[in-house]
Amino acid sequence: KNQVEQSPQSLIILEGKNCTLQCNYTVSPFSNLRWYKQDTGRGPVSLTIMTFSENTKSNGRYTATLDADTKQSSLHITASQLSDSASYICVVSDRGSTLGRLYFGRGTQLTVWP
Amino acid sequence: EADIYQTPRYLVIGTGKKITLECSQTMGHDKMYWYQQDPGMELHLIHYSYGVNSTEKGDLSSESTVSRIRTEHFPLTLESARPSHTSQYLCASSGGLSVAYEQYFGPGTRLTVT
Numbered sequence: 001k002n003q004v005e006q007s008p009q010s011l012i013i014l015e016g017k018n019c020t021l022q023c024n025y026t027v028s029p030f031s032n033l034r035w036y037k038q039d040t041g042r043g044p045v046s047l048t049i050m051t052f053s054e055n056t057k058s059n060g061r062y063t064a065t066l067d068a069d070t071k072q073s074s075l076h077i078t079a080s081q082l083s084d085s086a087s088y089i090c091v092v093s094d095r096g097s098t099l100g101r102l103y104f105g106r107g108t109q110l111t112v113w114p
Numbered sequence: 115e116a117d118i119y120q121t122p123r124y125l126v127i128g129t130g131k132k133i134t135l136e137c138s139q140t141m142g143h144d145k146m147y148w149y150q151q152d153p154g155m156e157l158h159l160i161h162y163s164y165g166v167n168s169t170e171k172g173d174l175s176s177e178s179t180v181s182r183i184r185t186e187h188f189p190l191t192l193e194s195a196r197p198s199h200t201s202q203y204l205c206a207s208s209g210g211l212s213v214a215y216e217q218y219f220g221p222g223t224r225l226t227v228t
Contacts (some may be wrong), residue, residue, distance in 0.1 A: 044204075
């Protein structure tokens with residue numbers, strides 16, 4: 001069964017600190033992995049998209065890594081800000097159809113305290 | 115910021131009522147999607163469309179129906195709302211030929227059926 005598991009489920013950090021969120025997946029075949037940020041009451045917004053051949057990608061203070069061999073990804077947030085408080089969702093796409101079917105994790109709820 | 119809009123943003127309605135959730139995008143995307151998301155849970159695909167006059171059911175069984183008469187418009191209808199339909203409904207769109215296309219999400223409609 002294709003699945004996407006994220007950890008931790010929730011995380012609280014102080015402003016200015018770094019943190020790393022984890023994503024393990026069993027989706028096969030694999031096309032790409034995305035990290036989305038979802039603010040409360042809003043739709044998800046894409047942070048990064050990585051294909052099989054990419055093992056790291058940065059977007060400002062966000063850096064995603066991908067190990068396609070172990071089927072693991074991480075999202076590292078540097079120098080956290082209050083506005084980083086949100087749910088971070090890992091999404092994996094397969095190659096099995098023209099739709100590029102997406103498998104969603106349940107997200108890690110990050111809270112940044114002042 | 116993605117040009118995809120959903121109305122209403124919040125809706126509280128009684129059991130048995132017919133409702134239509136609106137979704138429109140101005141990006142000319144051919145593919146559009148409806149997802150259902152409960153608090154702390156992953157997004158589930160309930161409907162999608164490859165283009166005008168094309169609609170398909172997603173992974174999660176839903177009593178809702180959709181239509182795609184115009185490229186930019188993808189409304190979702192519940193003929194008779196029930197408390198079990200209480201959830202957040204997210205609309206998304208994507209375009210382009212690459213499998214690694216980006217999905218842009220609307221802000222969502224939070225539906226409460228009493």
